[in-house]
Amino acid sequence: MGPLGLTCTDDVVALLGDFLDHLGTGPVMLLGHFYGAYLTRGVTAQRPDSVLGLALACPVAERAGSVPDHGVLRQDADAYDELGPAQRAGVGEYFVWRTGATARRYRDSIAPGTAMADEVALGRILAGWTVKVGLTAFPAPTLSEVICMAVVCSKVEPY
Numbered sequence: 001m002g003p004l005g006l007t008c009t010d011d012v013v014a015l016l017g018d019f020l021d022h023l024g025t026g027p028v029m030l031l032g033h034f035y036g037a038y039l040t041r042g043v044t045a046q047r048p049d050s051v052l053g054l055a056l057a058c059p060v061a062e063r064a065g066s067v068p069d070h071g072v073l074r075q076d077a078d079a080y081d082e083l084g085p086a087q088r089a090g091v092g093e094y095f096v097w098r099t100g101a102t103a104r105r106y107r108d109s110i111a112p113g114t115a116m117a118d119e120v121a122l123g124r125i126l127a128g129w130t131v132k133v134g135l136t137a138f139p140a141p142t143l144s145e146v147i148c149m150a151v152v153c154s155k156v157e158p159y
Contacts, residue, residue, distance in 0.1 A: 005133065006121060006124070006125055007125070007128060008124075008125060008127070008128025008129070009038075009039070009042070009125055009126070009128060009129040009131050010128070010130075010131055010132065011125070011129065012125060013039055013043055013046060013131055013132075014046070015041035015139055016043050017046060017047045017050065020043070020047065020050050021050070027049065027051060027052040028044060028050065028051065028052060029051075029052050029053045029054070029055070030044065030051055030053075030054050030055070031054075031055040031056075031057070032054075032055075032056055032057070032059070033057040033058060034057070034058045034059070034060050035060055035145075036057035037057060037058065037059035037060065038059060038060050038061060038131060038133075038143060040054055040056065040061070041054070041056070041061075041131065041133040041134075041138075042131035042133055043137050044133075044134075045131075045132055045133045045134035045138075046086065046132065049136070051138075051140065052140055052141075052147060053140045053141035053142060053143075054138060054140070054141070054142040054143070054144075055142075055143045056142070056143065056144040059144060065126060071074075071096060071113060072096055072098060073096045073097055074096075074097045074098060074099065075098045076098060076099045076100060079091070079098040079099050079100055079102070079103050080098075080101055080103055081100065081103075082100065082103060082104060082107065083103050083106075087103075087106065087107055087111055090110070090111055090114070091103050091106045094106060094110065111121060125154050126140055146158070
């Protein structure tokens with residue numbers, strides 16, 4: 001067990017709810033992307049009085065079904081020029097839009113975080129990843145963006 005005792009995704013949801021209580025600011029707006037959107041749904045279901053509204057980007061769910069194969073939509077010849085071999089593999093696993101700008105974004109913003117990840121803890125948490133999200137719709141404002149976007153050089157291009 002990890003230092004925080006996290007054994008499943010519901011534990012992460014409980015920790016996030018405790019964090020909101022610790023802030024002591026009252027109800028908040030929650031934003032979540034992909035798995036984070038799933039976590040915000042769990043927080044909302046378990047602590048509805050703590051949440052004013054939701055913004056969910058590319059939300060994932062336990063019954064999401066099949067997703068399209070990971071396919072490259074753009075591959076620039078110089079996309080990997082500023083990356084080492086390990087980072088090149090990471091970009092290949094992560095991005096479908098492969099340019100110098102996205103490679104730098106991966107190198108500067110994503111790779112440092114993945115290097116710090118506790119893979120054992122993540123495996124334990126994700127093995128029990130189903131969250132109690134409730135059966136009723138959240139009654140407050142909710143924005144759910146299911147069309148993922150590729151951000152390239154300050155320009156948003158849908159894919």
